[in-house]
Amino acid sequence: AQSVSQHNHHVILSEAASLELGCNYSYGGTVNLFWYVQYPGQHLQLLLKYFSGDPLVKGIKGFEAEFIKSKFSFNLRKPSVQWSDTAEYFCAVKEGGSYIPTFGRGTSLIVHP
Amino acid sequence: DADVTQTPRNRITKTGKRIMLECSQTKGHDRMYWYRQDPGLGLRLIYYSFDVKDINKGEISDGYSVSRQAQAKFSLSLESAIPNQTALYFCATSDPRRDTEAFFGQGTRLTVV
Numbered sequence: 001a002q003s004v005s006q007h008n009h010h011v012i013l014s015e016a017a018s019l020e021l022g023c024n025y026s027y028g029g030t031v032n033l034f035w036y037v038q039y040p041g042q043h044l045q046l047l048l049k050y051f052s053g054d055p056l057v058k059g060i061k062g063f064e065a066e067f068i069k070s071k072f073s074f075n076l077r078k079p080s081v082q083w084s085d086t087a088e089y090f091c092a093v094k095e096g097g098s099y100i101p102t103f104g105r106g107t108s109l110i111v112h113p
Numbered sequence: 114d115a116d117v118t119q120t121p122r123n124r125i126t127k128t129g130k131r132i133m134l135e136c137s138q139t140k141g142h143d144r145m146y147w148y149r150q151d152p153g154l155g156l157r158l159i160y161y162s163f164d165v166k167d168i169n170k171g172e173i174s175d176g177y178s179v180s181r182q183a184q185a186k187f188s189l190s191l192e193s194a195i196p197n198q199t200a201l202y203f204c205a206t207s208d209p210r211r212d213t214e215a216f217f218g219q220g221t222r223l224t225v226v
Contacts, residue, residue: 009153032212043203043217044156051212090155092215101207101215103148105155 002027002095006104013081014112021076021107023065023091032094033074034101035065039087047089050074061085083113116140119204119218126194126225134189134221136204142216143209145187147171147179150201150220159202162187163209194225 003026013019025031032051036044048059055067065076074091091104117138126132136145143164148156158171160179168179176198180188191198201222205215 006155034214036214043219044205044215045217046214049212049214099207099209100158100161101146101205102158103156105153 002093002102004091004093004102004104006089006091006107008107009105010108010110012110012112015083016080017111019076019078019081019085019109021089021091021109023074023076023104024072025074025091025093025095026072027093027095028072029095032099033065033067034092034094035059035063035074035076036090036092036103037087038090038106044090047076081109081111083111085109086111117204117206117216117218119202119221121221122219123222124224126223128195128225130194132191132194132223134202134204134223136187136189136218138185138187138204138206138216140206140208140216141184142206143184144207145181146205146207146215147177147187147189148203148205149173150203156203159189191223191225194223196225199223199225 005024007022034049035047037047038044048057050057050067058064088106090106092101120135146161147159162181178190204218207215
């Protein structure tokens with residue numbers, strides 16, 4: 001079965017620091033990759049997605065992610081975080097023919113002002 | 114109005130009681146999902162439905178049942194609630210294309226005492 005690993009469970013940064021959150025998946029076939037953000041008390045919202053083409057994907061709020069097929073990875077990055085980026089971040093993968101989203105365990109990001 | 118609406122938003126119930134969580138959507142999507150979110154465990158799939166006549170178990174379906182009353186409505190039931198079903202429950206929808214994201218409801222926080 002498909003699995004999605006997010007290695008950083010809790011990240012604490014100061015404002016203006018750079019961010020990289022790791023995401024690895026296990027499926028070897030065609031995948032579609034997503035990063036979602038969940039602000040405190042809110043539902044999940046899409047940050048960015050990859051399905052084909054340029055492996056460097058730009059999303060909302062200055063986030064980007066790079067798909068590296070050989071490493072089965074889709075890491076999320078932001079050059080300079082803000083206090084308002086405090087949230088939980090989920091990587092998700094849709095595989096093969098069913099395209100049912102499978103989510104990682106999430107990474108809790110706290111940004112200190 | 115939200116595209117995906119969950120009711121109730123919060124519920125406290127007693128062990129052994131039957132409870133139903135409801136989800137309705139205005140996205141016009143065929144696919145609907147119920148996920149459970151627990152701290153440190155991310156989102157885990159309970160049930161999913163690809164159309165009105167299609168119901169499928171997810172990875173943690175034991176103790177739950179669902180009903181797809183219409184394209185727009187997908188209900189989750191706990192036949193006999195137990196304390197370890199205390200969690201945040203999310204309904205989500207998507208269309209069949211592989212490159213599209215899921216849209217989430219605001220969540221139902223369920224506490225079983």
